[in-house]
Amino acid sequence: MHLKLNDESSPSAVARTTASTSGRSSWDGNDGSGSGSGSGSRPDSLLTSSTASLQPQEPEEYTRRSGPGLLLFPGTAQRNPHNTTGKTIAKANDDNGTINQTAPVRSIRSFRRPPLWQPPSKDPRHVGPGLEEQDERPDETARDRRGACLAKVQAFIIEFLQGSSIHGFIYLAKLGLNFIERMLWFAFICVALFSIISLSKRTWHRFQTSPMVISMDRNKLVWNTSFPSLTVCPHKRIDELKVEEYILTHPEQFESEEDQEDFRDFIVKLASLTYDNLETLPLNKSFGIPSSKYLDLLYELKWPFEPEISSGAAVKMFIYETQTEFGICHSVNSLVARYNSFDYWRSGDWSLMDHGDRVTVHPLDGEIYAQIINLSTAYDVYFHGAGDVPSISKQRYTFPESDYTTVELIALEIYTNEEARAFNTKQRSCRFNYEAEDMLTVPIYSFGLCLSECRLFFALRVCGCVPHFYRNRCGYNHIFGHRVRNGRKLPVCGLEGIGCLVKIKREIISLKSDKYKINCNCLANCDDSNFFVQSYRSRVWFLGANLQWGIIDYPKMQLRRDVLFSFADVLVYIGGLVGFFLGCSALSFTEIVYYFTARFVRRMFFN
Structure with a gap:
């Protein structure tokens, strides 16, 4: 697009530009032509040639597809049902320079909404030059599915860590922490788990080998x-x-x-x-x-x-x-x-x-x-x-x-x-x-x-x-x-x-x-x-x-x-160890079971 304007700031140039208005635009993007007389046209739908020349150029096909995505504020251009070509011819006379411009009719105050995701086009023109790309489509689809599945799993784990009632887990997924801080908290959790497991094994071994005690009873009149x-x-x-x-x-x-x-x-x-x-x-x-x-x-x-x-x-x-x-x-x-x-x-x-x-x-x-x-x-x-x-x-x-x-x-x-x-x-x-x-x-x-x-x-x-x-x-x-x-x-x-x-x-x-x-x-x-x-x-x-x-x-x-040492004592002892090192209770283990069963299935397959 070439636009030649001489002495744009002078009143005469502005007057000439305003006087040379000869086109009418349409919302639907249909072609139309107009003369300087502007017979049959409505004043509120006219754009000056200089204004039309400042609009961005877009292909006709894209304009035709993306038209409904435009949002108009009050005072912008209105639809013209008589213009069906979607083109505007603007003429400007400045130092014998005339410009014929074809562009979509858009208001200066309009903007485009981000397009929604659409499946890839099946048009052969959008396929690569060779047949290898068509052969690789199933593999790319499988990779995309695996990537989406891994993304869901990662999001689920982060959600569990951030919402868990076990102390220390939240710092593994909390925002604003660097790698060293996360590794430090991970090390603390590992030390706590090791302590719980080692002491619990001793407790269980005691329960399996010597839960009984031999005591003396001196009330001889009670027994035979x-x-x-x-x-x-x-x-x-x-x-x-x-x-x-x-x-x-x-x-x-x-x-x-x-x-x-x-x-x-x-x-x-x-x-x-x-x-x-x-x-x-x-x-x-x-x-x-x-x-x-x-x-x-x-x-x-x-x-x-x-x-x-x-x-x-x-x-x-x-x-x-x-x-x-x-x-x-x-x-x-x-x-x-x-x-x-x-x-x-x-x-x-x-x-x-x-x-x-x-x-x-x-x-x-x-x-x-x-x-x-x-x-x-x-x-x-x-x-x-x-x-x-x-x-x-x-x-x-x-x-x-x-x-x-x-x-x-x-x-x-x-x-x-x-x-x-x-x-x-x-x-x-x-x-x-x-x-x-x-x-x-x-x-x-x-x-x-x-x-x-x-x-x-x-x-x-x-x-x-x-x-x-x-x-x-x-x-x-x-x-x-x-x-x-x-x-x-x-x-x-x-x-x-x-x-x-x-x-x-x-x-x-x-x-x-x-x-x-x-x-x-x-x-x-x-x-x-x-x-x-x-x-x-x-x-x-x-x-x-x-x-x-x-x-x-x-x-x-x-x-x-x-x-001396019953199974209830084992539960109390191990529960005390878990509460001391990780600050969790029986409901915390219920929470883990719930997260990795019902909630996991819901997140992975039904959300």
Whole structure:
């Protein structure tokens, strides 16, 4: 556009310019022409040629598209429905210079509103010169979508940090902070989180390993005391008449008198065999008896030991025959002895039996004694609790067959509170008798039975067999609350296996070894009784061996296993740590869950 104006500031030039007005403009952008006479034109819609020449030039297509975007103030140009060309011809005569200008009709006081976003034009003229741009359009669209998604995620995280009630998070997204300040606050938050996690792990470890405390209760008039249980193992276990009858019925196994004498010695020592005297058993000849029949033969040839029992307690006591690590014995006031009876093993039974309640006494009952009469032989005695069995590692007492013996004991009991039943065995460090999930030979738990089973599997691992005084069938377990047995039968040690047991008998007794790894994982009974012999006295008795035992001095103290650190204490302790280091509460964690679930979905997919 070339516009030549000479002496613009002179009045004559202004007059000439005003007099030479010859065009009329239209709002719709249509072409139109006018002469200097201006016939048929309206004065309020005329623009001078100099004014029209000052308007910016725009392409016709753009003018036609962007016309509705114009905003007009009062006093601006009006629409002219008669002008349909959208063009204005302006003529100006200044020093013989004439300018013909085509431009859109716009007011000096008009401005353009920013255009709204529109999808890219599909006009082929707007596509690049090559076909590669058309091929790259899907990739560019995917990148745009990923970029938009990342932008939404970033905006969501900033919104969460700025609105979170956790102390310190707001400074990670607060405006006006530089990079160093943000990193400093980030470091403070990391230190706080590390402190919370490390201290919380210690708290949780304490809750898992030692949440219980053992306290002393001295109110002796409140509780009852268990009456001492005992196991009597007679020294005489083989009936000579039955042995002679066995020899007569099996002449093929005994070729000479020497064989018969060796058999008598062999069967007597086999009946009394325990870990202490393994080396005393003759290992030169088995007399054609397989090792799996050892226990059957011992019960076939056993001596009839039938003692009688009487007591001054209100509850009647029973005596049960049981198989122990010391051979065939009899237990009094025991809740687990019947599970080791030969009849129970031979029947293949795994069910729980109704053994009744344990016998208890009270200080107001006075002196309570129980008595076993008609023993007729020397015997060994093991004192233990009602829920336990004798162990080879505990002390035993031996009394002759001609004495009347009186034993006085003192008791120390530990009782577990009912609240502790909600904790697992690792937390309590004890087991109740019904928690026998890990037992493989009996359906009930006791500390003594667990030790016996540990010795059994240690012998099986080292020597490949188990002694005959154990149950040679295992596989008891729990599946969905039902008892199932797989019928696995364990090999019984013969003469060669017993020779192997002789070499490791010290490790078996102590369950400690430098060569073998032994891990019994046996926990104490939650309700346990320990008895200690305070005094005993014996005198010669012409009616045979009798045993009397009881409690003279009732315990003045009882141990109680109570809950010291419950799950509520864990929540309070960890909550205090979180509140101290980050200043947040349970609602703050609820806020986090809400933000990253419902609000996140709403922001990403529905906003």
